[in-house]
Amino acid sequence: MLQNLNRTRTWAEIAREIGVCRNTVRSVANGRTPGSTGLALRVARLAGLSLERILSPGPLDAGKCDRCGRSG
Numbered sequence: 001m002l003q004n005l006n007r008t009r010t011w012a013e014i015a016r017e018i019g020v021c022r023n024t025v026r027s028v029a030n031g032r033t034p035g036s037t038g039l040a041l042r043v044a045r046l047a048g049l050s051l052e053r054i055l056s057p058g059p060l061d062a063g064k065c066d067r068c069g070r071s072g
Helices: 011-018 022-029 037-047 051-055
Strands: none
Touching: 011 022, 011 037, 037 051
């Protein structure tokens, strides 16, 4: 997800918007360090997605909303 956000914002902009340092964002995005649940929640809010969507590997059920998880 951070890699996708980096297409429209710099690492410094992402870091400033979620309240962490730029190196933290880069390290998590590049897989060097694991991110915390709090960081995942901040990224989800920034991206406008649910926490479940951020933490789930791969695509979710096509019949569910990416933001709220509702079906139909």
